[in-house]
Every structure is written in structure tokens, then in C-alpha cells.
Amino acid sequence: MDQSRTERFIILLVTFTCVGLTVESIMLGWEFWVPPLIIIGTIGLWIMNISGTPGYSVRKGYYLIYAMLSALFHGVHETSFFDVSIVFILVMVTYSFLNHIYMMNLFFIEYFCVMATQFFLAQRSQSFVSDPLNISRVVLHVAIVVLTYFTCIKAINDRLTGAEATSELEGRIEAVDADMEDFLSNISHELRTPVNVVNGMSELLIKRNAGEEAFSIKDAGIRLAYQIEDIQDYTECKRNKVMLEEEDYMSTSLINDVVTAFRLINNENKLEMVVNMDPGVPTMMKGDLNKLHKIFRHLLDNAVKFTKQGGIYVRLYTEPKDYGVNLCIEVTDTGIGMDRKAIESLKNGMYQANKKRDRSSGGIGLGMLIIHGFAHEMGGFVKVESEKKSGTTVRVTIPQKVADATPCLSLSPDFSGDILFHVRSDKYKVPRVRDFYRGMAASLASGIRVRLYSAETIKEIEHLRGSIDVRYIFMGQEEYEANFEYFDELSQGDIVIAVSANPGLKTSPGSKVILMPKPLYAYPVVKILNEGTDAKDIEYSDNIVKPAFRGVRALVVDDEPMNLVVASGLFRDYEMIIDTAESGREAISRFRENDYDVVFMDHMMPEMDGVEAMKQIKHVATELNRSARVVALTANAVSSAREMFIREGFDGFIAKPINIAEFERVMQRVLPGRAVSRGGEEA
Known part of the structure; x- marks a missing residue:
């Protein structure tokens, strides 16, 4: 029984007892001013319980004092001689649920004080007949009270011992979970560097027309990169350490990313996908676009994995609210569906429809937990509707601010027909x-x-x-x-x-x-x-023409040589001039000797980490009257990493494995406009 239920149960028993005490007091003509006090005290018990004030420990003290005074009032009347034991047994059993031995001791002492008072009153009024029957009744009552006292003490000790053991076990389980989460987090961090190399080298091989094998390597690398992200996101959701990074985004861009993601999925079953985007959705909203992308990716992955024939229906719409809108993402499939038990398990942890080693669904079973975690962190909720063999509908509702309330899709005024x-x-x-x-x-x-x-x-x-x-x-x-x-x-x-x-x-x-x-x-x-x-370019695109950073001098700093090869190869494709350094000290030395437009800095390096190196480079830039733009290029990609690096003084943040689209966005934000060109023309 939890704390609130226990407290209410005790107050309920005390209320019934005090009602009986009030009735008895009136019928036997006891002190007339006491029943109103009993009624006021009982009402006070309920008011404190319902309001939750004062604190729980203070309320328990009030409950104890109220019970002791009520028992004392009952016990000091001569007519209660043989009822005293029954009242104290009831009180001790009731209050034993609060698990405080000192309360039992106080009631036990009070019982003998009240009995001594009863004997004194009986002797004075000569109302007690000392025959064997009465004496045996008194002895029996006292024995039962003593037995009840020791029974309550043992029950309290057993419960406290059990609670302590349970707490210790839960602590051990939490410690194991924390260790496992640390392990997963560290593994995901350590794997980012080799995956960055695999993805980057495969991209370079593709550009050199190395053959279909390079595409296969790249696809495998992307899949592994997603799974590493999933592990990282899972640990952050479990630890409630998800950090939001809000920015303005185009609603049409969001849905276009969904369409693009579906085209990249291995659609062996030739599923139809239909996207229903409400034209009235605001043109621009403000929220965590990266996490919205991940929610969409997991929803689509699950829909494709568990649908053998038919299709997938994606619906995107908004509901106006005082704070902006509720963004509603709804994904329906014609797949295998789930029963009620499976739906409940989605909210509590990892779930996979087939956990056998030969399962065909794929994935590591973290998708729905990540969706629930992200939606909750963004102030939203997830609703799942499904029946076995009838498909599944997952509806994610997330509050978003509105940056531009203009409808995202509309017809030109001269439309006709x-x-x-x-x-x-x-x-x-x-x-x-x-x-x-x-x-x-x-x-x-x-x-x-x-x-x-x-x-x-x-x-x-x-x-x-x-x-x-x-x-x-x-x-x-x-x-x-x-x-x-x-x-x-x-x-x-x-x-x-x-x-x-x-x-x-x-x-x-x-x-x-x-x-x-x-x-x-x-x-x-x-x-x-x-x-x-x-109509041309009927596919939506934020940036149709690839930008070029012609002549931009960049220094890439990383203690892993293969990372330098990958970054240099990718960045040179943007017509940049690249130098490299394998340590923070070497980077500072090179920066003194050369005027770089941007520095890409790894975080975890021996001797001097990236944060210290960045600060010293900026200090050198101040000495030489130069500008220093330093971008963190690191495998430390937890949700709070971007905010931490920016707070330390970095001008931008790119996570490994390098995402080309993110690289382009960061460069356009960090570099002055004159350094960015599109289609051969200066921006």
C-alpha cells in the first residue's frame, strides 16, 4: 500500500471510530463540549490529507496526537473500564501501518496509564467487584493488548526490513541499468569515429566511380550510424537527459524529408506510400527539427518492417492553440498489427514483434521508446491504435510555436478549372x-x-x-x-x-x-x-544548388589520421583549401603561421582537448588581430553537446559521422556571405 493510500485508510478508520465515540459520548452524557472538538478534529484530518499540507511527517504527528487524546477521553470514564483494551488494540493496529515503533510505544504506555486511572476510579467509587471472573477478564484484556503490541512491533520491523531489502535491490538494479546505459553511451561514442571513416571513405570511393560495392559499404555505414544514434537517444531518454534545440523550420521541408527517407528505405514489398499534408499547416514553425526527423524515421521504419503488403498512410496536420499549434503526425499501415498487451509494452520499454534470432523484422527494438521519450520531452504524447492483422496507427502530437502562420500550400489567385x-x-x-x-x-x-x-x-x-x-x-x-x-x-x-x-x-x-x-x-x-x-523542380528543396566554399582556408584538427583523410576529402569537394593537424598544440602553431577562415576541432584529444585548444586559438587570434571561427567536429553527439560547445565558445557544431547537409548549414551560418557561392556566383 503506497503512502497516500495508507494515510487515507488510517484517516477513514479513525473517522469511523470517532463517530462511534461521539455517539457514545452523547448517549452517556459525557462532557458536552468534547463532541464538537472531535468533529472539528476529524474534519481537520481530511483537510490536511486532501491539501497535502503541512508536510507528511507533521501530519503524522497530528494524527498521533489526535488519536491519543481521543483514546484518553474515552478511557477516563468509569463506564469504559472493559472497553479501554479494545480501543487501544484498534488504535495500535491502525497506526502500525505508519511503520513507526515510537508510536506503538506511546500507545502502550498510554494504555497502562489509562488502566491505572480506571483502577483508581473504580476503587474510589467501589464500582469494580474483585471476583475471579472480573479479574480474569482484566488479565485477558491486558494480555491481548501486550500481544498486540509485540505483534505490531514485529510487523513494523518486518515491513521496514523488507522495504530496506527492496530499496537495496532497486538500487542495485538502477546501478546495473546505469552501468549498462554508460556502456551503451560509451560504445555509441566510440563507434562514431570508425563509422565516420567508413561513411567518408565510401563517399570518396563513390566519387571516384569505385563501383557498386562502394554504394553497399555506404548503405551499411549509414544503417550502422542510425543504430548508433538510436543507442545514444535511448540512453538519453532513459536518463531524462534529452536536450531540445529549437529552430525555425519549413513545414514543407519536413514532409519532403519524410518522402526522401521513404525512397531510401529498402521497399522490397513494393508498398504504396500516401502522404496527406493539410495545406493549412503553418508555413514555418519553431521546434526541434532534428528530433522530429527521428520520430518520422522510426515511425516509417516500423511501418515498413511490419507491413508485407498494402501501404503506409502519413498524415500531417495542426490544431490551433494559444501557444501556437499542436503538430499532429499520424502514420497508418496495413501490417500485422498488435494486441492490447503489445501496445502497453511499447510504453514501458523495448518491444519487437519477433525476438527470435532468425527474425525478419530487423532493428534493435528502440524505436517506439525513443518516439515516446522525444514526444514527452517536447510536451506531447503518443497514441497507438492497432488490432492483430488489421494494421496499426501511431499518432504523435507535439506542441510547436508558429513563426509564420501563412498556409504552407495555396493556389495562385488566377487558378481556374x-x-x-x-x-x-x-x-x-x-x-x-x-x-x-x-x-x-x-x-x-x-x-x-x-x-x-x-x-x-x-x-x-x-x-x-x-x-x-x-x-x-x-x-x-x-x-x-x-x-x-x-x-x-x-x-x-x-x-x-x-x-x-x-x-x-x-x-x-x-x-x-x-x-x-x-x-x-x-x-x-x-x-x-x-x-x-x-512546372519545374516539382520536388521541394531547401537548397537546390549545392553551395561552394571556393578558396576558404580550413584547418582540420583530429588525433585520428583516418578522420583527417575523410574530412579533407569531403571538404575539398567544396573547393576549400585544407590543412591538417594531429593535436591541439600543432593546431595552435599552424594557426599562428597561417590565416585560416575556419578551424574544425575534435574534442577528445590527448595532452590538450579541443575546448582548451579552441580557447588558445581564439586568444592567439586576438593577439594577431585576426578573426577565429572554430567549429566542433566531434563524436560527442549527446543532446546537450551542441549547447555545451557553443557555451564554451565554439562557433558551430558538427557531429560524427559527418552529415553533409549539416556541414553545409553550419558553413553557411559560420562563414561570411562573401565566402559562400552557389552555381558559380557569389552569394
């Missing part, structure tokens, strides 16, 4: 996939306020063309291939034909049919509606 969706309902083996597409189309039409019509056959298309102003026809690859000549001919006129297709589909020469790479989502659809056949 009607839209057809040409999809055959009989082509899907799993009917729910058809519902996914219908849901996406209906949500999009409602969000941008357009008229949308469905047509399953060419005959229906021709009928609608005769009755409405058809300007756009969207369809799947199968529908286009079944009647490509018809649609190629239509595209030559004033009707825009757009096809959601797999990579490799080619249109006929001269055809104006627009190909939209799968999976289908709202951004390319709206872009085509706004620009028609002139």
Missing part, C-alpha cells in the same frame, strides 16, 4: 490503400478549396470533360501505361496530365505528360496546379 483523379479502384490488393488515396485527395481539395472529381475509366473521363471544365488530370503509373497514347494526346492540348510514377518510367517523345516521383504528396500537386506544364 476542375481537377480529375483517375485511379482504378480494383488495382489495389489491399482496399485500404484506395482509401488512403481518397483521403489524401479529399483533404487536399478541401484545404485549397478546389473542385475535385474521380474517374475510374476513360469513358468517365470523356463524360466529365463534356460536363465540367477539366484542366488537370492526376493518375497513377498503371492508369497511364494502360492508355498512354490517349493521355499523351490530351497533354498536347490545354489539359495538364500528371502521373505519379516509379523511377524509370519514360513518356513518349513529344509528350507533355509531367512525371511526379512516388510517393505522391501535396507539394508537387499544388506546384503543378499553379504552374501547369511549366
